[in-house]
Amino acid sequence: MDRSSHVRSRRLAPVVALAAAAALTLAGCSSSSGGKKAEEGGDDASAGKATTPRMTVALVTHAPPGDTFWDTVRKGAQAAAAKDNVKLVYSSDPNAGNQANLVQNAIDQKVDGIAITLAKPDAMKDVVGKAAQAGIPVVGLNSGLSDWKSLGLLEFFGQDESVAGEAFGGKLNATGAKKIVCVIHEQGNVGLTQRCDGVKKTFKGTTETLYVNGTDMPSVKSTITAKLKQDSGIDHVVTLGAPFALTAVQSVSDAGSKAKVATFDLNKQLVAGVKDGSIEFAVDQQPYLQGYLAVDSLWLYKNNGNYSGGGEQPVLTGPAFVDKSNVDKIAEFAAKGTR
Template sequence: MRRWASTVVAIALGLGALGCGQTTTEREAPVTIKGTPPARGEAGTAAPRGTNVRIWVVTHGQASSAFWAIVRNGVDAAARQVDADVTYRAPDVYSLQTMVALIDQAVAAHPDGLVVSLPEAGLAPTIRRAVAAGIPVVTINSGSDMYAKLGVLAHVGQPEDVAGYKSGRRLAAAGVRRAVCVNLKIVNVGLDARCAGLARAMREAGGRSTMIRIDDVAATAPGRIARAVRAAHADGVLACNAVSGLATVQALRGTQGVTAATFDLGPDVLAAVKRGRLAFAVDQQGYLQGYLPVVLLAERARYGLFPAQGEVIPTGPNFVTARTAGQAIALARRSIR
């Protein structure tokens, strides 16, 4: 699997240089990105392409989310590099009904490819309809345990149960035996899988874990986490996204003997890792979740090429520690990591 992921990244990077967050309401107008074609005769240039490839991207991430800004950045870079017209849509506030409507709009537009995030099983019938309509579909982000039943070409993302398990193993190696998993109030199958993986790692280490659900942007989030840590007599905390990770740092201020870590990056998260307030942060490489499917679908539309159909293309987990945080901070400020 690692060999396959490396191959896909190498192919994508050969086409050009490389370039779950908040739920704040922010209205975002549909955006179409049109790439600039390379000059005729430039290295790697294909034969004349004619009509541009049209790709739709539908995600459940709001415009104000730092994580989804990274995904969007990858989408934009790929669109420019492969000269594709990309329409990006996301709900103002997540709901299943809105996601279904956005995917149906994409299908009605008859694009050459559709990229869609898969936060819950309720989207399965809509995605199957897109596949049945003859549209090549790649799922991204959450849903590595569901995509195979939907008929999509591939899934680009982090296998979340594996990521939770490996995070739990790291915490266990640091001495944690009573962990709290900080999940979000809005149910997401990927985040649930992270907590399940942590629980499995704790059991193997002879410990236990407790899951709590919070509104990560609420002012009450740090207090909720602090109370859960005390109630569980916890010696470790794993937060499921960057926002709840920062809330965990605030909750544990002045507390001794508790090791904390988080999923997802950002300048503030990386600063906390560098200072040792977080033991590590899990990088699922959201940039690649936006970048790779656009590149792959564009090349499929033009040349009929698509590697390893039906596979997961894993973008994580990658672990950032105090030793490596400095390398990632500048890229986080550019919405690449």
Template sequence: MKRTRIVVAVLGALALAGCSSGGGAEQSAASSPAAEAPAAGGAAGTYAVITHAAAGDKFWDVVKKGAEAAGKQYGASVTYQGDGDAGKQSQLIDQAVSQKVDGIVVSMANPDALKESIGKAVAAKIPVVTINSGAESSKAFGALTHIGQSEDVAGRGAGEQLKTAGVSKLLCVIHEAGNVGLEQRCKGAEQSLGGTVERLQVDVSNLADVTSKVAAKLQSDTSVNGVLALNPAVAVAARDAIKDAGSQAKLATFDLSPDVIAAINAGEVLFAVDQQQYLQGWLPITFLKLYKDNLNTVGGGLPVNTGPGFVTKDNAAQVEKLAGEGTR
């Protein structure tokens, strides 16, 4: 509670400090093979956000929107790029270092693959904030802090709710190979469910195939009575798979989208684990601006948690409008 008050107070003070309305750079969530140098951000600074996002991933569109909104509020230049290939993500970090940006925000789905490039940034005295995945490696790599949710805690929470709903055999659908955070979610669910949890590897960039694979699994093993998606687009594909298979399996998911909210309201999805990813874009730009202006650090060496929360049919209407606007 004390940390929450401190963070809110600091953010409030910064917001009142006369922030201008400069624009953040508009870039696709897909990677750019040769990123241009960020436009001069003046006293407010220039910041590069580099994630492991695949093109068209709605979850990361919300992160991008949060980062750009913070840049606009503070009059800073913010560029956003994403690439699901860890090698290419490392190259994007190296480019940002060569451009001498004032700060780098990076998600670490594959921390070991990014260690060297993040080390170069730290050696160049460019502050780094990690987000979303890789919390366990953030401090060791020299980042100022990590912003996200404990995937293990979130997974256990999901497992507890699925257990209460009567699920005894769960299919956990992993949509990105090598993403340590996704495995932590499945493992957490396994710990609290008290039943059997099987993993199914799919490709988030091919949702038709996701539907086909989940349906095939449900048809071949009718004892599976629960499905846990780890991505909102995968959740929608899994919903269709459950219908196609004629299964009575109960479905839950991580993360929100307008389609997931609609599915919760329709009773097709039990709940969504909400990590409030807009904050994973907005907060790191805010923290880096504070560090640039006043050498402030946040978190005291511990991650700053943005979740988990749970969206169910009881509260879905309250967040539906915000999800439609792309901020939840």
């Protein structure tokens, strides 16, 4: 982790607050992009509030099928696209090589801008360079805070995963946790590894790492169940995504364990779990905001030459904790699919 991460996080707080406020205000007056084709958003030019010329933005992520986290990212991107008179073309693939091919497809289509995630940055390096050669601006979101500048991206919107993990570890200490298992659902994803490493850095108890196949939820369930049966001393299961937390709750029950479940990231069902107590707490990185700012930043760059963060600093969208003290307010937005 960059030594200046903590300082940078504090320095960027006003920037993030202003960006978030602007995004929420603009999203509130945006037209809905519902009913569009699955791969596109904001196709109706009349839906846009901007009077600037129509532009096309490709959003290419590493999202696996069925992960509802990315639905929220996409909703934010669609809201920005509707406001900015942008045709949004969305595609995703958890395989890094396939994701790079999707970026190449966007380059071949001569889009006006590309927003990408960098879960496996080495695989994206060459194609990002090709976008630069083609004169297409590229911004990053969600994954890749440590690599976006070295790969030549214009801007980055997301969470410092190491800082988030360290905050998570401190929260576990406050709950009295003694032994945890951190469940990584995608091996090789640098952001997920940074989360668990951050937790381990600040958590005062014992930390174990458990790898599961995130594309096979029955396997995830059985693997966590087996681990809990094998080690009754585990008092907390830490997951790195909302669907895996909800599955871990089932594993705890099946194993006859007394372990509690805490997680990174939210969805509507996860928020309900915090409310009913089956989930102890969650970290929210505001995926709606990530999608919104990524698309909006490309519009701003094309039409006014703007760089969020001055082109040198990332714009941090998290971490923020959600627990019983504030979950009712979050639930209001989760019901709309925007948190």
